[in-house]
Amino acid sequence: MTTSLLADDAHTWVGRTQSYQPITVTEADIARYALAIGATDPVYFDGAEARRAGHPAILAPRGFYMVLRFHAENLVALTNLGVDGTPPPFAPPNEATRRMAGASTVSFRGDIYAGQVITLSSTITAIEEKSGRSGPLVIVSYQNDFVDQESTLLVRETYVRLLR
Numbered sequence: 001m002t003t004s005l006l007a008d009d010a011h012t013w014v015g016r017t018q019s020y021q022p023i024t025v026t027e028a029d030i031a032r033y034a035l036a037i038g039a040t041d042p043v044y045f046d047g048a049e050a051r052r053a054g055h056p057a058i059l060a061p062r063g064f065y066m067v068l069r070f071h072a073e074n075l076v077a078l079t080n081l082g083v084d085g086t087p088p089p090f091a092p093p094n095e096a097t098r099r100m101a102g103a104s105t106v107s108f109r110g111d112i113y114a115g116q117v118i119t120l121s122s123t124i125t126a127i128e129e130k131s132g133r134s135g136p137l138v139i140v141s142y143q144n145d146f147v148d149q150e151s152t153l154l155v156r157e158t159y160v161r162l163l164r
Contacts, residue, residue: 004129005136005163007093011127018090019121022149023071027114030060033067047114060112065146065155068118091140092127094163102139102160110154117149125158138163 027047034044042049043059050058081087089099112118126141139162146155 003136005094005096005138006127006129007095010092010094013092013124014127015123015125017121017123019119022117022119023068025060025064025068025112025114025116025118027058029067030058030064030114033064034061037061037063050113055111056113058114060114062108064112065106065157068112068120068146069144069157089161090122090124090142091161091163092124092138094138096138096163098164100162100164102162103158104160105158107156108154109156110148110152112146112154118146118154119148121145121147135164 031045034040039061043053043055044050044061045058047058050056053059086099091099121144123143123145124140125143126139128139130137130139139160142157142159142161144155144157144159145153146157147153
């Protein structure tokens with residue numbers, strides 16, 4: 001007999017949204033990310049070069065949204081970390097002891113530039129529990145939206161988290 005990992009009211013979390021503190025994108029953040037991934041285009045480092053290429057400011061490489069997702073402002077105090085060293089998850093009430101990343105799909109709607117103020121909001125879009133060979137598995141789907149200070153959607157990520 002398989003037991004559920006989910007609390008009785010877990011499905012009421014579908015549609016729940018958590019918003020994070022706005023993050024100001026800096027030239028230094030973009031440069032560090034570009035260097036880390038080996039990107040050498042001057043539009044990632046030099047404002048004059050970026051403007052010559054038609055951008056209003058230093059441009060962030062496409063994957064830079066992940067820097068925002070894991071930005072230090074979204075981290076919690078050491079005393080609030082779980083036994084595994086991670087912050088409490090934005091997830092429905094459950095008895096899972098392990099969390100794993102699942103599928104991720106990204107839609108780029110606009111560019112991210114130095115000086116923009118980006119806000120991430122994450123919405124739980126679906127919760128499904130399955131029974132597998134090693135017991136119950138919960139699949140939580142999220143929609144992560146990255147919007148600028150003018151409420152323009154720049155990046156939308158659909159993301160799945162697996163709970164065991």
